[in-house]
Amino acid sequence: MQPEAVVFDIGNVLIEWQPERFYDSVIGEERRRAMFAAIDLHGMNDRVDRGGHFTETIYECAEQYPDWRDEIRLWHDRWIEMAAPVIDHSLRLMQALQARGVPVFSLTNFGIQSYDLAAGHYPFLRQFDRDFISGHLGMIKPAASIYEALEKGSGIAPERLLFTDDRADNIAAAAARGWGTHHFTGPQGWADRLVAEGLLSQEEAA
Template sequence: MKPEAVIFDIGNVLIEWNPERFYDAQIGPDRRRAMFAAVDLHAMNDRVDSGEHFRDTIYAVAEATPDWADEIRLWHDRWIDMAAPEISHSVRLMRALQARGVLVFSLTNFGIQSYDHAATHYPFLRAFDRDYISGHMGVIKPDPAIFAALEADCGVAPEALIFTDDRADNIAAAAKRGWHTHHFTGPQGWADRLVTEGLLDPSEAV
């Protein structure tokens, strides 16, 4: 079945997301490794992506970890510098699909306030036909519940969805539900897949 709707993850598909790279530039690789060993910052971010308040959650972790408080607060205060730059080829693919009249959804682990902040820098985040943002949904990928919630809301059969994500566990969870999937490792591979699926012509996928 030819897909009827295309679903994009955002982090490392439409926008680069690499906190380690950011901290390496700010405090050096050795101190960054020490901080990430001392504080589970990705678990902190998962709490934000699950719906907890962006600033309050990060600042509370900073207050509880005085040895790294200033550095932890950067996760909030300099967040847009971590979520950068946009992956321009992927954004062009999104726009090309919509120009063809193909439905394009997001399915992303993202906080409520952090998404709003990101959208002020990346206007394309407001251009999806439907947004499925974990912070609003109260559940994060790869929990099967987030995929089921999208199916229940969007009105498109699972076998008519195609989803790209950079994480293999998220791809596996979607594939179990019968979705077409593409493990994103770069925009050219995703462009080629969209052409193969008949959703774009090669001239539109550049």
Template sequence: MKPEAVIFDIGNVLIEWQPERFYDSAIGADRRRAMFAEVDLHGMNDRVDLGGHFTETIYGMAEATPAWRDEIRMWHDHWIEMASPVIDRSVRLMRALRGKGVPVFSLTNFGIQSYDYAATHYDFLREFDRDFISGHMGVIKPDVRIYEMLEAGCGVAPERLIFTDDRPDNIAMAASRGWRTHLFEGPDGWAARLVAEGLLTEEEAA
């Protein structure tokens, strides 16, 4: 029995998301390590993903942390450089599925304003059949509530969903709901899984 709908995470599945790599190139690895040890930047980003205003949240953290003010503001001002490059084959897979009439949803920890900003650079973010964006939902993965909200919103039985994400904790929660899952470690493995599930031919997944 083939899945009825395919769910994509975005960060590190469709777009690379490596803030540490960006900061290493921008300020050097030693300063980056010192800043990340002193400032909870990923916690700040979680607040954005939970619905906090993109600019206000990051600039507020910057003003509250004057020793790293300019560097923290880079999280906002150079955001697209952190959220890049596109993982081209993953985008092709998403479009191939949609081209065959397979519903494709997003399930992503992403802020409201940052998602809208990203979509001005990455047009495929507007191509999902349904968007499940944490900033609008007020909850982030792997909280069980975001999975329950997707199930209620899409109307597809859990066992007929297949979901890919790069984080094992997010995958584990989906699996506990009865979803089919694939831990994303690169687009080649994901392509092979979609072929194995009967959703794409090898040619369509190339």
């Protein structure tokens, strides 16, 4: 059964998301490792992704760790440098699907204000057929409720959805609901899967 709609994660599928790489380039790997060991920065980011205010959440965290205040604030002040660059082949696949008339949805752990910031730099983030953004939904992957929200919001049966994400836990949660899934490790593998599903031709997936 050919999928009716394709669902894209964004971070590390359409846009690279590598905070550690960013901090290595700014403060050096040794200091970055010390900071990430001392502070749950990914947990801080999860609070943003659940709907916490982008600036307030990060700046409040920075005040809790005065020895790292300036470095933590970089997560906000230079955030767009962490969410870069675009994975061009993945973007071409998204656009090729839409040119074919295949609905393309986002299902992403992303904050409200940070998504708006990203969309200002990457206009394609406003071009999904439907957006399912964790900050607006108040829940994050891999909670079953966020997958249910997409099912209900789209009206598409789980087995008619094809979802790609770079995180195995997010893929497993979708598969448990009966979704078609693809663990994203690079755009070529995703392109091959879309061709195998009959959604794109080899030429369209190039």
